Amino acid sequence: MRKGEKITTNIDWPLFGVYLVLMLLGLTTVYSTAYNPDHPNLFDFSQKYGKQVVWLLVSLFLGLLVLLIDADIYRKFATPIYLFTLALLVIVLFMPAKFGARAWLGIGSLGIQPAEFAKIGTALLLAKYISGVNIKLQNVQTVIISNSIILIPMVLILLQPDAGTFVVYTSFLFVMYREGLSYDPLILKIINLIPGIKFKETWVGSHFIPIMFAVVLLCVATLLYSGETITFGFLPNFKIPGVVGVLLGLVTIAGVFLFLSRFIGSRRDRKNALFIVIIGLVLSTSISLGVNGLFKSLAPHQKERIELFLGLRKDDDGDDYNRNRAMAAVGSGGFLGKGYNKASVSSVESNHVPESETDFIFCPFAEEWGFLGAFILVCLYMFMLFRIIMIAERQKSRFIRIYAYTVAMILFYHFMVNIGMDIGFAPVIGIPLPFFSYGGSSMMSFSMFVFVLLKLDSQRSYILQ
Amino acid sequence: MNFDTRKYVIIAFILIVGVIYSIRLLFMQVIDDSWALRAQEIAEKRKEISPPRGAVYDRNGRKIVSNRTYYNLMMKESEIVNLDTVAFAKLIGWDVKRVKARFIEIVKGEGKYHNRHTNKTTSNYQKVRWYPFIKEMTLDEIANIAAHLGEFKGFKEEVTSMRSYTYANGANIFGYLSEVYKEEIDADHFYKSGNNMGRAGIERFYEKDLRGQKGIKYIVTSALNNDVGSYMNGKYDTVAKQGPNLNLGIDIQLQEYGEKLMKGKRGCIVAIEPATGEILALVSAPSFDPNLLVGKRKITKNYPKLARDPDKPLYPRPLAANYSPGSIFKLLQSLIALQEGVITPEFGFGCNKGMVGCHDHPSAGNLYDGIKFSCNPYFYAVTKKVLQQGKSKNNFIDAEQGLTLWAKYMKSFGLGYKFDTDITGLTSGLIPNSAYYDKWYGHHRWAFSTIRSISIGQGEVLLTPLQMANVGALIANRGWFYTPHFVKSIGKKGPLPQFKKKNITMVSAKHFDAIIEGMRRVVYVDGGTGRQARSADYIVCGKTGTVENKPKKDHAVFLAFAPMVKPKISIVVFIENAGFGGTWSAPIASLMIEKYLKGHITDTVKEKRMLDFNVYGTKQP
Incomplete structure (x- = not known):
């Protein structure tokens, strides 16, 4: 900290505010969900909510430490931090398994998940590395090194195994994309092997990441609804095939973008946007139809395998149990919800939704507060994400910008997958809802993410690299 | 190269997800209720609470059917x-x-x-x-x-x-309960497996009243099916409502006394209050304690025994048994003849024992004596006048016309059909019409001489004891009756509407005087067949009957009402294979009447004789 400055100087209060609101909402939801009538005290440390209070206080304390330390160290010590977290990831593989995974480090019920903290290490090192690279001169080596920074912890995490966190690591690819780092050098290397071709750049190569994600999301969505018929409770005899529903969704999204494109300033950009939207709609429609057709033409056992992978088995009480219960809990909330502490499907006591205080915590929240609460929560996360992107874009330092983007994308992933599995849009992958789910490791690591960002941002006028 | 515009791609991604999720949440939580229904299916259980059945009281407010824990x-x-x-x-x-x-x-x-x-x-x-x-x-x-x-x-x-039954009587009135069958659960969703349902008697007829309204409690259940509390603090719960009480016309003490008197005999007693049609007592002998058929355990144990008993205690004789009425039928023949004008009360007929046998008695010089002596030839003559009125020259056509008219009269007396009433297991008896005889003898191949035995209540004519008792009531009322029924009121609702409708017979009131006078003479004039029913405190009007039951011993019947003015009770006593009606049925009827009108018995000798009488001989059931 520089002389004459208080730690509150230049802190981004909106981000800190929304962080605090989410933490407190999360705590109240844990209290309501895990409520034990024999131990009604919120500060009863034998209960999950009591422990959550401790985690919250510890997180805030860690945050305070972060704010007290000069932000320079994160850039300087990015490599040691990364290596330290990698070491933890290796050590954890030799620990006894808990819940079928070697993910916990510690004794008894007190333990931390190194995978949560490894994300910070990876984010810092990736930010440091990319900020030092001249993108214009990016080559195969840059692509390989930057990808290796991500891939090494990914592999270690997959060995635990922790599929959820593994998937979350792909969020770093978006950050690379934002910074202009792409797979283009690799693709060019291969394409230019063909005699007579000498590309300097390919469009697909430079936009490979978002395209890949869009295609993957579209395929998953199409497959999720491929075999289904969409019915409406309020229109009993009205049924549409699932794939038509997906196409309608695509048209709706295109419509939203067309509407938004009217606010684009220059006429040329407007034209371009219109062009992109139309091309995007045509392409995604054909992909969706293609995937649907392909899936339908598959042999039953192949279909089954894909369905299993997506958590799509139709047996409501069997393989798809968790998701079905979770969706029932969310759907039963209604507009205003059942009221605080009145969740009947997803309370820990009734236990229909498993892990309702950790991975499925959105269920009790949506059941108790209804659409109104759930929508406000979605808005809070949106606000937080856009605020972080705003913070990122105001940095002069590429290091901070890249770091900020990793924070945004990791939070976005957790938000998207966690809520997605409660509303039938994502396969059931156990990753926590940031600041909400019960659990020390995730709460501490997400807090660290935010506080490091707050600290870096508060010193943005000094850190220029 | 500037990559700043790429932030829009990322913003777009985030925005799309946010918007889609919001729409999806709106759809799942607000618009489409299928998930809410699924949640109900998963976590909420409807617990049905069955109320205790309605209780049953007798005409004097005594609780006779209640519930026990x-x-x-x-x-x-x-x-x-x-x-x-x-x-x-x-x-x-x-x-x-x-x-x-x-x-x-x-x-x-x-x-x-x-x-x-x-x-x-x-x-x-x-x-x-x-x-x-x-x-x-x-x-x-x-x-x-x-x-x-x-x-x-x-x-x-x-x-x-x-x-739980306070008195060990009236089993055939109340019926019993037993667990519902699969088909019944399918037919009426009120019932769940293990529920009970009324199987006979008023339990069956008033099932929908007595069973009450089930209460529903919504409870939240856990994945392990444990109750974890009420749903929405019981906002949607409903309270179970006990069925209304039934107030019967039955006098349970009279019923008890009747069953006591009928011990060791087969047959029945039916007593009706003529002014209302309410059944005072309905004794079926042999009877059984209704407490024997309470609950699955007892039913399993006792029902087969009762069903196998050769004397058929489960068979509700007063409602279901069809007997030849015997001589009490002569009263109705007289009424029709008087109404048709084919005789006057002064009509006399010499007992020639010609067409039919008769016991030894002086010839009847008028209708009163005809009834008093119960002279068979006299009533052949009377019935012949009704059936063969000479309106057609052809004897056969004349008989056909006569019988059709006669059957109409009989129907107006409540005979030949089932009453529309709250008694389950009723049968209709039989009043033959011309179609019936055509089947036997051929069209226009029969005349009075062919079917003459119906004149004296033998032959094809069949009545249930309930119908016989109702005949007593309509004579007591001088030409009308209310449909006999058990229940005076359901809770505070009063009786069913059909019990408030007067049934008017085709015989006008003035013609009843002669019949009633004849019935008085049966009991009070020396030489009458029903002298055993005499009482000094009130006038009993009666008519004996001895129903031929060859080759077995005759059935003994006695039909009576009392007092002669403003009758309070009409009663029929029917004892199978007991012999002469005046000997056994008349005294029992008189004891019942006394018990009802006075509340105690003065002639204890007669009472003891009746209690000791046993149609099984020395063999006690």
């Missing part, structure tokens, strides 16, 4: 730990083998779940559910067991309600 010994396998089978068997007084067999029975049978939609029965036994191990134990039976249940985890007692 019984106890089921329940078991839940998941909570049973290290069951000491030997100690447990000892506690419930069973042997170990039976305990084990019962476990297997429960696992295989009790948990059966019948799916209405697929019509499949599957085993739905769940270890985490309570099942009755022993059903319907009395307080005494459970008391010893309950004290030690703490030692046996996974067992508990549960309260249930069953019928």
